[in-house]
Amino acid sequence: MDMSMPPTGLNSALFSDSGISDQSRIQSLMEDIFRHVQGRANVLDDRVSCLSQVLYLMYLARARKAISIAEIGFSIGFSSIAFLESSPQAKVTSFEINTETYAGSAKEFIDSRYPGRHRLIYGDSTQTVPAFQVAGPMDGFDLVFFDGGDEYSCVKADIANARRLAKPGAALVVDGMTPWFKWGIGPTTAWEEAVRDEIVTPLEYVSDALAVSRLQGPTERAWAVGQYR
Ligand SMILES: C[S@@+](CC[C@H](N)C(=O)[O-])C[C@H]1O[C@@H](n2cnc3c(N)ncnc32)[C@H](O)[C@@H]1O
Numbered sequence: 254m255d256m257s258m259p260p261t262g263l264n265s266a267l268f269s270d271s272g273i274s275d276q277s278r279i280q281s282l283m284e285d286i287f288r289h290v291q292g293r294a295n296v297l298d299d300r301v302s303c304l305s306q307v308l309y310l311m312y313l314a315r316a317r318k319a320i321s322i323a324e325i326g327f328s329i330g331f332s333s334i335a336f337l338e339s340s341p342q343a344k345v346t347s348f349e350i351n352t353e354t355y356a357g358s359a360k361e362f363i364d365s366r367y368p369g370r371h372r373l374i375y376g377d378s379t380q381t382v383p384a385f386q387v388a389g390p391m392d393g394f395d396l397v398f399f400d401g402g403d404e405y406s407c408v409k410a411d412i413a414n415a416r417r418l419a420k421p422g423a424a425l426v427v428d429g430m431t432p433w434f435k436w437g438i439g440p441t442t443a444w445e446e447a448v449r450d451e452i453v454t455p456l457e458y459v460s461d462a463l464a465v466s467r468l469q470g471p472t473e474r475a476w477a478v479g480q481y482r
Contacts, residue, residue, distance in 0.1 A: 268316035294355035302331040305462035314339035325401035330359035408443035433470030
């Protein structure tokens with residue numbers, strides 16, 4: 254995996270990018286965890302976050318003062334790094350269906366670097382998220398990142414189920430808002446329905462690291478940011 258990338262040129266209305274030192278620190282953490290995983294596993298089953306997305310997630314979590322964060326889709330832990338780097342107080346709960354070696358080795362890396370701050374729940378999120386308990390609404394998540402199964406029914410269920418675990422007004426990020434690709438149809442449809450049904454208020458759309466007023470193809474990566482109502 255070549256992670257030598259040009260500057261991200263990240264822009265957002267929700268925070269300001271604090272620059273090159275964050276970029277090189279995060280890039281080197283991503284390389285470290287990837288090397289750690291690669292030592293034990295051969296191939297990955299899925300796409301992983303790119304540097305600009307990891308930086309975006311870190312700045313967003315910081316801007317929202319998110320301390321309790323959930324993500325659906327852990328893979329090799331790039332987005333977990335984003336959230337755990339956003340603040341020394343941040344704690345992350347990841348839901349992941351894949352029990353292949355690489356998730357376990359990524360977890361090992363995360364635990365050694367951020368002891369006691371990460372929880373990994375294996376299983377299908379359509380089962381594990383509704384089964385997950387938080388003590389009360391104010392103990393819920395401040396931010397939820399949806400980057401797991403990309404089928405419509407899965408994203409739809411995840412957005413609805415995670416709402417019960419989120420604090421009122423919690424932020425959410427839905428990845429895969431690229432309906433010009435097969436894998437983008439599910440997340441885009443589920444997001445649009447959540448907005449239509451007034452479950453979510455949209456805050457920002459991001460296309461290849463730039464905030465945009467409207468998502469359009471054939472951008473490679475796009476995500477939506479909103480807030481639960
Ligand atoms: C795109 S990857 C996640 C990338 C990761 N967030 C990152 O920052 O690099 C999607 C992950 O979601 C997991 N996944 C797919 N369907 C799932 C489901 N129903 N429940 C939980 N995890 C799921 C896959 O095994 C895969 O590891």
